Amino acid sequence: MNDRTHGATDSEFLANYDPAEFERPSVAVDVALLTVADGVLRVLLVEREEPPQAGRWALPGTFVRMDESLEDAARRALATKAHAADVFLEQLYTFGAPERDPRTRVLSVAYYALVDAGRLAHADLRRIRVPWEGEDGGPVEVVATDGEALSLAFDHAEILGVVVKRLRGKLDYSPIGFQLLPECFTLRQLQDVHETILGRPLNKDSFRRRMLASGQLEATGQREDEVEHRPAELYRFVHRSAV
Amino acid sequence: MNDRTHGATDSEFLANYDPAEFERPSVAVDVALLTVADGVLRVLLVEREEPPQAGRWALPGTFVRMDESLEDAARRALATKAHAADVFLEQLYTFGAPERDPRTRVLSVAYYALVDAGRLAHADLRRIRVPWEGEDGGPVEVVATDGEALSLAFDHAEILGVVVKRLRGKLDYSPIGFQLLPECFTLRQLQDVHETILGRPLNKDSFRRRMLASGQLEATGQREDEVEHRPAELYRFVHRSAV
DNA sequence: ATAATAGTGTCTCTAAGACATTATATT
DNA sequence: AATATAATGTCTTAGAGACACTATTAT
Numbered sequence: 001m002n003d004r005t006h007g008a009t010d011s012e013f014l015a016n017y018d019p020a021e022f023e024r025p026s027v028a029v030d031v032a033l034l035t036v037a038d039g040v041l042r043v044l045l046v047e048r049e050e051p052p053q054a055g056r057w058a059l060p061g062t063f064v065r066m067d068e069s070l071e072d073a074a075r076r077a078l079a080t081k082a083h084a085a086d087v088f089l090e091q092l093y094t095f096g097a098p099e100r101d102p103r104t105r106v107l108s109v110a111y112y113a114l115v116d117a118g119r120l121a122h123a124d125l126r127r128i129r130v131p132w133e134g135e136d137g138g139p140v141e142v143v144a145t146d147g148e149a150l151s152l153a154f155d156h157a158e159i160l161g162v163v164v165k166r167l168r169g170k171l172d173y174s175p176i177g178f179q180l181l182p183e184c185f186t187l188r189q190l191q192d193v194h195e196t197i198l199g200r201p202l203n204k205d206s207f208r209r210r211m212l213a214s215g216q217l218e219a220t221g222q223r224e225d226e227v228e229h230r231p232a233e234l235y236r237f238v239h240r241s242a243v
Numbered sequence: 244m245n246d247r248t249h250g251a252t253d254s255e256f257l258a259n260y261d262p263a264e265f266e267r268p269s270v271a272v273d274v275a276l277l278t279v280a281d282g283v284l285r286v287l288l289v290e291r292e293e294p295p296q297a298g299r300w301a302l303p304g305t306f307v308r309m310d311e312s313l314e315d316a317a318r319r320a321l322a323t324k325a326h327a328a329d330v331f332l333e334q335l336y337t338f339g340a341p342e343r344d345p346r347t348r349v350l351s352v353a354y355y356a357l358v359d360a361g362r363l364a365h366a367d368l369r370r371i372r373v374p375w376e377g378e379d380g381g382p383v384e385v386v387a388t389d390g391e392a393l394s395l396a397f398d399h400a401e402i403l404g405v406v407v408k409r410l411r412g413k414l415d416y417s418p419i420g421f422q423l424l425p426e427c428f429t430l431r432q433l434q435d436v437h438e439t440i441l442g443r444p445l446n447k448d449s450f451r452r453r454m455l456a457s458g459q460l461e462a463t464g465q466r467e468d469e470v471e472h473r474p475a476e477l478y479r480f481v482h483r484s485a486v
Numbered sequence: 487a488t489a490a491t492a493g494t495g496t497c498t499c500t501a502a503g504a505c506a507t508t509a510t511a512t513t
Numbered sequence: 514a515a516t517a518t519a520a521t522g523t524c525t526t527a528g529a530g531a532c533a534c535t536a537t538t539a540t
Contacts, residue, residue, distance in 0.1 A: 070339035096313035
């Protein structure tokens with residue numbers, strides 16, 4: 001028991017508190033920014049230019065500053081890459097294996113962000129290939145435009161695997177599907193997003209019924225155009241007031 | 244760009260790496276150890292004896308050591324409190340608001356643990372009261388045996404709220420219900436656990452059918468005894484081989 | 487007109503809720 | 514025998530899958 005602190009008031013204690021007393025891990029945030037387009041999941045990666053693991057591809061990340069929240073750090077990690085002000089962003093999991101970073105102990109609080117493909121240039125987006133079915137989980141692969149698998153830094157292939165697993169699990173009872181589409185969209189586009197995330201085809205009829213019955217969709221009265229067939233109704237996502 | 248590191252190999256870089264270069268947050272783990280008995284959720288709390296927030300009730304926690312995994316730290320936080328070797332333990336969420344701890348920046352990687360009530364003395368377990376329905380979420384209350392609400396330390400009421408919300412969300416598609424029961428249990432006991440977690444009654448017939456159809460239950464051929472009515476069959480949880 | 491997709495209506499099948507009935511223990 | 518709960522069987526209802534059919538655009 002420490003006489004300097006035991007029984008003291010909070011203010012006395014804090015005046016004597018030495019935060020440098022113990023060795024600490026570093027804390028980073030890494031953000032998986034995903035889009036869906038053309039039936040594939042894509043992720044924003046950056047090529048590491050400095051050691052460790054220079055030349056490998058990594059999720060955008062940054063070390064957490066002492067006075068910012070974790071979510072603020074995550075948005076800062078995206079700031080130069082995307083119009084990150086209003087992207088959907090949610091904490092995923094904290095990865096803390098002692099040897100996951102060769103520098104020193106580095107914890108990564110991982111986030112995932114979802115945007116519609118129209119808001120990002122395709123330049124930095126790489127295609128995700130999921131080598132497992134359903135919610136089995138495990139690392140995923142990321143392939144370049146030439147089809148070759150990229151070498152990912154640290155445990156980022158595992159992090160992306162957890163992202164995909166999380167998306168598959170949450171898709172049915174959360175509005176994440178809408179985050180990957182523009183404000184107005186057709187039911188077909190919504191179904192494409194769901195099928196791409198789940199990695200399997202869905203029944204069109206029951207998908208329509210389920211979505212329309214959910215109360216989350218509002219018909220805009222407008223129709224898509226520039227399509228070479230009958231244009232579909234455009235819908236807007238409305239947050240469902242719980243029952 | 245840093246000339247000392249740019250273009251260097253990993254080993255050159257690491258030889259020069261100074262982990263003390265940047266100020267870092269502290270990282271703690273806090274563990275919510277839950278049981279279900281007599282129709283209530285209970286949680287293991289410890290009374291803080293030293294500042295900050297001496298006298299308040301807190302989740303067992305500890306600072307993460309440089310060479311241990313987050314899960315190891317969580318088990319260590321429980322070690323003196325419970326036979327923690329083989330409890331079910333899962334990461335919940337990382338809480339990182341800059342002002343959540345008055346000492347300095349302290350991140351908390353929260354875990355939850357589930358054990359059957361028979362394995363813990365009731366002494367340190369306090370009853371959880373959930374003031375919201377379904378998965379609305381929000382902080383919960385913890386009440387002493389005399390019914391008075393305890394004053395919880397830091398953001399631990401919010402952490403417990405997230406635990407309850409997570410349990411309600413995962414109950415239907417994960418085996419967490421079984422973690423709160425002894426190895427052999429009756430369907431009635433399993434239903435009690437589900438009803439307690441969800442905070443609402445369930446239909447007995449369809450609950451039985453659903454559980455038996457899930458393939459997760461194996462009849463032991465044995466029956467409960469020391470009950471004052473017809474004894475029920477005892478079942479054992481078997482991990483369901485997917486499909 | 488033809489092609490292509492949007493959207494509607496209906497049948498079937500499965501799972502949940504409701505309820506009645508039978509079974510098996512204790513007192 | 515009376516009581517309490519376990520366990521089974523059946524009817525009804527809601528939602529998903531399947532499929533046929535109609536609607537609306539472009540070429």
